[in-house]
Amino acid sequence: MKPIFVQLRCKPGKTYEVADAIYKTELVSELYSTSGDWDLLLKIYIKENDEIGRFVNEKIAAIPGIERSLTTITFTAF
Numbered sequence: 001m002k003p004i005f006v007q008l009r010c011k012p013g014k015t016y017e018v019a020d021a022i023y024k025t026e027l028v029s030e031l032y033s034t035s036g037d038w039d040l041l042l043k044i045y046i047k048e049n050d051e052i053g054r055f056v057n058e059k060i061a062a063i064p065g066i067e068r069s070l071t072t073i074t075f076t077a078f
Contacts, residue, residue, distance in 0.1 A: 001045040002045065002074065003029075003044065004044050004073055004074060006069055007040065008039055008041075008068070008070075009037065009066070009068040010039045010040065010067060014065030015040065015065075017064075017065050019040060022040070022063060028044050029043050030043035031043075038070065
């Protein structure tokens with residue numbers, strides 16, 4: 001399993017609904033509300049063989065109320 005981080009920008013007034021929907025999927029290990037340009041920050045562990053783009057698009061970004069997503073892929077460097 002490898003971690004990825006996904007930031008979400010939600011449509012106005014939809015952040016709590018989106019957070020509830022994400023929580024119910026049981027796909028994320030951590031879920032945070034954030035300040036700034038993005039509303040939510042998710043830490044997700046995915047299988048080594050899973051295609052990250054497909055996973056995020058089908059499992060996360062397809063949730064109603066999400067306006068935009070930004071995915072950060074992690075590397076083992078240390």
